[in-house]
Amino acid sequence: MAGHSQFKNIMHRKGAQDAKRSKIFNKLAREITVAAKSGLPDPAANPRLRAAILAARVQNMPRDRIDRAIKQGTPGGGDDANYEEVRYEGYGPGGVALIVEALTDNRNRTAAEVRSSFTKYGGSLGETNSVSFMFNRVGAIYYPASAADADTVFEVALEAGADNVESDENGHEVTSTVENFGAVRDALEAKFGGAESARLTWRPLNTVAPSEDAAASLLKLLDVLEDNDDVQVVEGNFDISDELMQKLTA
Template identity: 60%
Template sequence: MAGHSKFKNIMHRKGAQDKKRSSMFSKLSREITVAAKMGMPDPDMNPRLRLAINAAKAQSMPKDNIQRAVDKANAAGGENYEEVRYEGYGPAGIAIIVEALTDNRNRTATNVRTAFSKNGGNLGASGAVSHGFDRVGLITYPASAGDADAIFEAALEAGAEDVSSNEDEHEIWTAMDALHEVAKALEAKIGAADSAKLAWKPQTTIEVDEANAASLLKLVDALEDDDDVQTVWGNYEVPDAVMEKLG
């Protein structure tokens, strides 16, 4: 697929994005609820909640849905979600990091392990692959937000460390502890981002061939189909020609 970024979550592939839109609101709602429960329910006083709400708005999530997710944080008898990370290997030894928000660790662990085992991978121990990634901030804007030079200049002025632009979007990378500050500065300059979150950026990448790419995409899709899974990161690079063949 033209413009495919080797770093971004596979959810951003056009076809996958359309297919998974129905589950996207559920994942966004869960992040809003967790963010509101961990801090103040006021987004102006809670940076994580502000980013979560902005991400929901960027996906056209209705205001009522957003407010319900915030309200759930203080609702009696509401779900208590916890953040869990899983690490493992996909086809061709690709390193995979899975981030989840769950109210049942046993269920989520079983589902993640099953997704790996059925799609040519295996779940590893905590810390098995994360040493090969950097923990950073990632802010994304659609290509329509501005040309590459303008976004690059705005991002650097806001304190970002790197910018990558393609025909679909702009990816702005920040230091982990600068994410909220940079996102707020960019919002004032060019509007709310599509997303702003902590990310796992691979230190090196592995280019996968067509056979392994097909299996890898099935694994990532299986993981992302799970309601508990929020994000999936990997150290892979899929060539545009291979993406076009796979559709």
Template identity: 55%
Template sequence: MAGHSKWANIQHRKGKQDKLRSKMFSKLSKEITVAAKMGEPDVDKNPRLRLAVKAAKSLSMPKDVIDRAIKKSESGDAADYTEIRYEGYGVGGIAIIVEAMTDNLNRTASNVRSYFTKCGGNMGQTGSVSHGFDRVGEISYAASVGDADTVMMAALDAGADDVVSDEDGHWIYCPLEELNAVSDALEKALGESLESKLIWKAQVLTEVDLDTAQTLMKLIDMLEEDDDVQDVTHNFDIPEDVAAQL
């Protein structure tokens, strides 16, 4: 059950995803184009594209925007992006993984390094923090889909490894190579999920105090605001009493 952070719930409750809606549309459009360009522009034959399209639909991205992003992969004007992972530490030794997709490595590296520095953190070498995370598939459902026991049974039958449930919803974890198969099986049992994606799941979470939480939140916000950054993962947890003060 380790690895699920209350911080995800705090983000949800604060409507953070709504605030970043337009930014997420841009990032997902880029991911859709790259996924389609690297494989086939067919969601049934391209697992990565399928995940990207599902993520876009979960944010209610219009179908015509999704279609345009796929078609862009077949045109000559689609930019050549490089995928890169940065790793580092925030204040309090908190591990942070930053996944980016960029057409200018120097710009992105410089920006990411500056965010860490401004918030009292520092960049590390590739592999310096990722050893403390597992690369797994995560499928999320709303709490209304059923109680914890119902979801647990459906998840185990579908081939999942772990389930975390609370008042905000259910998070189901599986081996990364099984994500599409488990997602399909769960869809038959529980209906369409809110989201299905590959994540870095922290092996151990570290609780933080108010000052540390505020500084880390500032760093996460700066990273997520960057157009080149696709995803940010960390291993900190905010206790309920600290969350109430934020």
């Protein structure tokens, strides 16, 4: 399991995620509300909102819950909380670099909770930019294999300005620079429909293979961080083998 793949990053916790469906919906709803507040409440005219709605649909979030989240983000919609986008950086067990992105209405609370989680599981929270230099900020767009064949996705993506396309039996991941992300996403959407996921992410320059003990602690830390209501995304530069992952999650 490589930390740079958001899709592989969550596979081992699929069962746990199913058990926390309501918590996942809360995170998705918060992103939808913030996206609606940051622009027009019309997904056709608001790419961030459109991506948030698509992510919610992938998780089978009920339509009425999506609509309610959009309404809360519109003037007079009832959500007066001012959410801030905050990034935390630090090292987890085994020297793994981690970047935690959050949406919070209380920076002090979230910082304290994230710091406590790092400390509890053998990590240490650092200053901003303490580990982000080990990552590239890129746009990542994911389509299921059923969207199109690999050659077609490759041609459309590269023509739109993408940097790379990786395809396998599960799907296609298209990456681009931050600057080209919008154009690539829009070109793919026009050809193949809405993506299963489309967002800016952190891609590590190199990966770290933690020991079994460190990997076990790391997975506990990831679970606690992702269980936090304010945390939206956790990225890392870890690479855990499939064999070790199966052993740790058996």
